[in-house]
Amino acid sequence: MDQSALWAQLERVLDPELDESIVRLGFVQRLEQDGSAVRVVLRLPTYWCSPNFAYLMADGVRRVLTELPGIEAVRVELEEHFASEEISSGVTSGRSFRELFPTEAQEELDELRCRFLVKGYASRLLVLVQALRSAGASDDELVESSLGQLEHTGDLAWLVLDDRRRGPVRGRMVERYLVRRAELGLPMLPESPLLLLADGQPITRERFNEELRHLRTTVINLRASTALCEALLQSRQQWWQSERKEVLP
Amino acid sequence: MITIDGQEVFVIDGHMHFWDGSPQNWRNQWGEAWIKCFYDYHLALSPKEAVWPFEKFMKYSADDLVRDLFLEGHVDMGIFNSTYLREFFTNGFNTHEQNYALVQQYPDRFILCGSFDPRWGEAGFDTFRRMVEQYPIRGLKLYTAEWYNGSRGWKLSDPMAYRYLELCRELGIKNIHVHKGPTVYPLSKDAFDVHDIDYAATDFPDLNFIVEHVGLPRLDDFCWIAKQEKNVYAGLAVASAFIATRPRYFAEIMANLLYWVGEDKILFGSDYAIWTPKWIVEAFARFELPEDLKQEYGVDLTPQAKRKILGENAARLYGIDIAAQKAKLAQDPIGQQLAAQAA
Structure with missing residues (x-):
């Protein structure tokens, strides 16, 4: 194979x-x-x-x-x-x-896994919001849109509004969001709100900034941890290299 | 000495160690793995010029410590976060007894932390009392991921932990540093959890809980708790080391802490000797939050905030009058050496 x-x-x-x-x-x-x-x-x-x-x-x-x-x-x-x-x-x-x-x-591992699926979802949701925002979508448009307004073409995606569309954003980003949203069992119907919190509640206009701030904290934690893990793994390689040196003539 | 805006800053390193990770002290393979893992942290985030050889990292001298913290590192005082790990190291990794040697030599320079472990049970009450009577213990460092007799961790919300916290009240110990940081073992029962802090902080409002490493990699959970609890503080060790090689992450972590926790509840720490304080303190004194983060969070790392974080907050927790303490420190052997250096 x-x-x-x-x-x-x-x-x-x-x-x-x-x-x-x-x-x-x-x-x-x-x-x-x-x-x-x-x-x-x-x-x-x-x-x-x-x-x-x-x-x-x-x-x-x-x-x-x-x-x-x-x-x-x-x-x-x-x-x-x-x-x-x-x-x-x-x-x-x-x-x-x-x-x-x-x-x-x-604790069952499923429970633990679920907790981190939710954190990952927060990250994917935030990435989507940030991408659409920088592609020109307003906060009002984001909270009022539904899932059916997302349009994929190849590796690109758009948010389609009545008279125009916002985008493009990277398709992989949208894909990651949708995959995890489905994994969490959240509504996936075309008329479901575009932005849903992990508990299934839509993000309202009033709480938009506050929710975003919560998401950001989760995401910075995740990114800092990733940076640390990558750096640790990199420096960890030294022990094998030095051991190999000792073994080789 | 370091200045911010032309003003001298009193620096308390809220998290430092004097350890023995040498092969002679390894009890088993865990001891070796432990110090190697620490060294990976050292290599991963230190700027090149601050990297030590592994030999020195395993065991450094009292002279090294005095130089790295006080003579070159801009630190005025250090808080010994005693860490025991007796199941990995024959004589312990850096117990309060080991640290006490330096405290005796430079009594005004250090705050010595002891510890308890609820798994000692009631039989440990006397041990704990004796520790506090025999040594100048001013705070505690708790390590919930420590291995003990086949158990691989405990929670601050365990009933026996509460009995010990009550004893802290009786003995007049108010400041409890708790390691909630990068993962070391804890199994699924309490892995990735800082919530036990929440219970203890609510039930012991007269004690202060300094969450070391700001819960990384659980910064978000920590923030929600620290926002609600007046007596929960953020200990910056590990997070502070991001400042040189990962400044953007450091900025984002700081913006989050300033927003959720506030500048009065953040304590600087280098985690010496994982990292030396010199480059961290210097970079921190210069550090500016990027404009976009200031805007987004509505916070700023002002000179005043920096002074609080570097020393004033810890001084307040430990009842240190900074002016009086500075006068004292100027007279001790280290103070005299510094004066001679400056002359």
Whole structure:
């Protein structure tokens, strides 16, 4: 099989906290295929990255790859993590997080995952609002528009008003918003409001600026964390490089 | 010494350490992994000229600390955020006992934090009392992600934690620094959560809770809590280190804190020796919020706000009269050395 199909699938696995693909974040160290068996090596920004998130990512890798026809066994190895062994062997054998950490894991991971889906949604919503605003949409237009007024063409999208349209904005941005909105089970009908908060409430004109400020705080947190994780992962590579030097003549 | 608008600023480093992360002190692989992870933080955000070799980073001397903070780092006083990690380090990582050696030498330069762990149970009450009696403990540093006897974390809202907070009242300890920062282990039961602070702050309105690392990577949750609770403060350690290599993020974090928390409730911290304070303090003194953020949030990082954040807020929490303290510090060995340097 062409490895690009495998990479494309891996692209779909997100760091739940950073709401970004593990491929883009550089967490995938190795991808090897041998017939119907695949081996993926993951390395996270720190040795201490929370095991629940580590599990979600490792398990996500297993799930998306086994979706592919012809792939029967997926071995996921989490490198240099304090719970490497539990997570690697647990995920490869398809065990749940609670089975792996029976005394410590109390909350279901779904709940945690959901909390971060909501934060990611906030980020995607804000990005959309900011893009449409800088493409000329007024705050009134944004709160009054419905989903059906979004129009995609190729990689571009517009907000269509009665007599004109606002845009273009990047299609991927709109796509990310819509995908997550559907994942959260929010209304997706053409007549549903364009802008919905994660609890399903529309953003009113009166609360527009305040809601935006809330969204911004969530987003700056997410971006700062992403910047930190990327920098940590980068400096983390030094330990392997120096170890390799010691091994090589 | 650093000046802002021509005026001398009194600087309290609200978060610093004197640790021993050397291999001799590693109890097991966790000790090694711990100090390496710290070093990654150091490399990730330090400007090139402030990067240390790993050898020095594992264990630095008292002379290094005095130079990096007071002689070169513009800091007047430091708050020892004692961190124990006895399950990773044979003698602990930087316990109050270790820090006390420096406190004894320069009593006016440091505020010493002790700690409690609710998992000590009632048997620990005496240990805690003794700590406060035997050492000049003025604040506490709590570390809810610490491993202990198979448990890998606790919450400030646990009933036994409340018993200890009551004991703090009795012993006259008012300032509680709580590590709520980058993820270290905590499993799903309390991962990514700063909400236990909310309960404790409401139930102990006479205590101050300084949330170290402003909850990053949970800045947003922290902001909502700090806005509601008068006695919740923002400790800038880690966030402050963004200032050199990620100034835009630093600006956005500051704009958020100024808006939600306010300039009276933010405390500077370098997290020394993860980062040295010199470059952070210098950059902070010069730092201006970008115009778009000022507009959007309606806040500004004025010279007055900077002075509060760098020292006045911490001084208020710890009952330090800055003028009197400065006079005292001018006379101590470090003050004399500084005077000699300036001459």
